[in-house]
Amino acid sequence: MPLIQPRTLKGFRDYPPALMIPREQLLEKARQVYRSYGFAPIDTPALEYTEILLGKGGEESDKLLYRFMDHGGRDVALRFDLTVPFARFAAQYITELGTPFKRYHMGPVWRGENTSRGRYREFWQCDFDTIGTTSNASDIEVVLVIHDLLKSLGVERFKIHVNNRMVLNGVLEELGLAGQTGAVLRALDKLPKIGREAVKAEMSTTASVPAEQADKLLRLTELQGTNQEILSVLGTEFQNPRAAGGVSRLRELIQCVVQAGLREDMVKLDVSIARGLDYYTGTVYETFLDDLPGIGSVCSGGRYDNLAGLYTKQQLPGVGASLGLDRLIAALEELKLLSTASTAAPVLMLQFSADRIGEYQKMARALRAVGIGVEVYPEAKKIGAQLQYAERRGFRLALIAGPEEFEKGVWKIKDLGKREERTVTAGEVPAVLTQLIG
């Protein structure tokens, strides 16, 4: 029979241990942080009714969907994000679950995207949200969660940028431009590329915005300074009640995260971030690494008024953010904060005598019982070959005993990095290894 060529689909990838170990580490740390704030895990199916997933998304989303008819003639598709399934889930169970409801959700999503920009068609999302409350306490907590997430991953130098959509919306309202939000924001977005004058020209053409008002808007999004300086300008220049409400929530947020123990310079009030046009209605977040600003935001989100309006009449406000897993892994790799081993256990026990498997595993079990991972090499190959295997996989330590050692009741411990070896009694092995692993 001819062989089938082993291969993955275009845009999909395998995760061998060297890629999967750091992913699991990161996911575990994220889980720990989410849980430590009382966010609880949920999961939803990969496949849903297309009608549910598309909602009002229309043509654009449709092209991205992996969509087909199942055996029962149902129009189904693979989820393309975790927000839509969460909205459906919340509409279905919120009465039973009660509010506030805090959840995290980590899992793969699928998009039939163009792969030319190095994008994958299957990738993970890691979202956390608090729904069922409009309290600023939940907005404040999002900053703390993002902060703890990055710290737990070993990142020290980063900034969480915050803004509030109510500020810009209020100002547009004040300027009588509430109906032209879309056109105005599209023009503002081009500022870094086309410059002030061109933006003003576009605003005038597409939204009939007078030059004076355009100036006011531009001054707003260009505001620079410390958080307190920006707050002070916002508080005096924009008297519209909506804008004032946004400023007041931002002021409280910055004050509270500092009271809670964050360094003030880790949170940056940034009036230029808007994060999309429709979905977010309050606080918005983006997170940038000081040492790798170019990769963009590694954790973003915001507050919304109504999560699940497509599926229920019950209004569900909430706030949350999403960890950019692949982007963050790429960043951690560049910052050398990721493990490069392709073994999950630090110790390799070599097999010197094939008839001592029981004794080898006895010692290995004693070590596992105190939390030290030990792989026992399965064959009594030449020691050189076993050590080569140990280096290739990235084991840190090797543990060796042959007939001579068994007779004396001792073990050789080899530090594979330092290429040092010492001999200790069987009883000392767990303590010495614990110390060496650190």
Added chain:
Amino acid sequence: MPLIQPRTLKGFRDYPPALMIPREQLLEKARQVYRSYGFAPIDTPALEYTEILLGKGGEESDKLLYRFMDHGGRDVALRFDLTVPFARFAAQYITELGTPFKRYHMGPVWRGENTSRGRYREFWQCDFDTIGTTSNASDIEVVLVIHDLLKSLGVERFKIHVNNRMVLNGVLEELGLAGQTGAVLRALDKLPKIGREAVKAEMSTTASVPAEQADKLLRLTELQGTNQEILSVLGTEFQNPRAAGGVSRLRELIQCVVQAGLREDMVKLDVSIARGLDYYTGTVYETFLDDLPGIGSVCSGGRYDNLAGLYTKQQLPGVGASLGLDRLIAALEELKLLSTASTAAPVLMLQFSADRIGEYQKMARALRAVGIGVEVYPEAKKIGAQLQYAERRGFRLALIAGPEEFEKGVWKIKDLGKREERTVTAGEVPAVLTQLIG
């Protein structure tokens, strides 16, 4: 706009926190055990070329497949197990990865099965395997892994049944029935239902097995006694080299796991288990819970000669097993070994004063820093309503401070199970909570 009815597809289910928390706990413990033996994680895409997944599976598997044409006109399908993707993965990368290669793989698989038997169309598998070696050391290790897995989940009373396909194959060879293996095994499988005489009659009809040979086979599969008694019968009655090889590996396995520290009665030599006709060629495993024998094996597997013959000429022998996640969760639930809380954090901090969010979160962060999960209630609702929320979610402790407590520098700690309350200084809170959580 009319609402879209929120619902899942038939055969699919959501995991709210009360179901997801125990799943995550179980998956985490399994990961820890796998890693402690040096198994490393891998992942593969949910979607693969149908050709890869179907292999020689043919019509039967085809019906189960979620199969469709993707945007690029490729014939693709969702994976229906983790073994086929692992075989494809191994064929593709084994030269680069080197052998022995030990991996675990946990993830969802999809089968368009009949849901009438309470089966789901999306469920998780958790496999671990060592490939690239025929050494019995790896077969022995599988028993240790299964043992540690169940112990780590709190299960004390279980038995790992082991057998070796070489024994039965060797005996069939000796009896000149090697060509009739299929018919003979199909008849033997019916023993509990139709009884000895009917089995003998069927063997005679379908495979021309004389009564005397049928008796010998039946005696073999009905062998009862201690491991040593069965080994002794097998060792003397069946002289065929293949059968003897199987017996010798079983003898070494039982001896070594006992040497390694397992109680001998946790491993049971069971000549009746065969686990399928084609795939397994050596040691086979099934695991039964003493207190719930009826649910069947919760962890099963075996040794195979050639993992990836469809995709590569390189022969890849291996041995491994698969944890029956859903079955095990059902069992742990029945044995009351599962958490029933729908919160991941044990402590709820009530919000008494809305203007103290910074201070609440400051204390909460101090607790998180010592490993205590704390949810801060987002609104300054009535204390009764907040305590009701705490009970509903299953929090164990509540932490309360209002203006009076802040002035005195103290916190109230309420044990929600025992309905006891005490007041301690802010400095004492972490130590007292650590002790209460245990």
